[in-house]
Amino acid sequence: METIAGHLYDFPTYYDLIFGSDWKAEYKFLLACFERFSKRPVKRIFEPACGTGRLLVKLAEAGYEVAGNDLNEKAVAFCNKRFERKGLKPVAVVGDMADFKVKKKYDAAFNMINTFRHLPSEETAEAHLACVAEALAKGGVYLLGLHLTPVTVQQCTEECWSAGRGNLTVNSRLWSIGVDLQKREERIGMTYDVYTPTKQFRIEDETMFRTWTAEQMAHLLLREPRLELIEVYDFRYDIDAPVMINGDTEDVVYVLRKR
Structure with missing residues (x-):
């Protein structure tokens, strides 16, 4: 078999097939969290580091106003073409999840599959949370999923x-x-x-x-006082089964709400 060395994100068709094949559980979980934890009606949704837009397009088809950014130009182009094929307006732009501003605040945001861990430092992680906090309207929610290091x-x-x-x-x-x-x-x-x-x-x-241990993430979240930790789940995406984090916890989805 021929082998090609390259960044997987530069092959959005294959990336999207692998990560987009099991979108339903995440999609239903997002909607359930919006319903349960947001203090405002969720109509506008933002995804930092949106990649190929596998969840954004489903939300758009359901009537939500959505937008996202990503550093990878090929992923952004793939996302926008996907929207165009559905007869929808392109919504993704090339941008940094740790350095962005929005013109109008959003009711909810999400980043579900470990992309947060690409941020290389405490400073960029803090900057990301600050950008999200600034982008959210009061009472809006942010869902952040990642693998912790036990x-x-x-x-x-x-x-x-x-x-x-x-x-x-x-x-x-x-x-x-x-x-x-x-x-x-x-x-x-x-x-x-x-x-x-x-x-x-x-x-x-x-x-x-x-790497982020549970304790390191707890300290990080405290450094963005505008975002309050409401609940924690794992990658089973069961809205009725929140988890208690300990030192051995690995898969988590933090539910944060803008104060």
């Missing part, structure tokens, strides 16, 4: 999953190469094995995530 041995160090659409199949593998807790860095390896009727090839990539 204080004991990490329970999940590899994930494999597959998705298909028509004649396209992608097998994905993601694994932890190594964790440096002093530098707060986790090296992640990723491959996509792509199968079409005419070709087969593998895309290989490596990226760096910042």
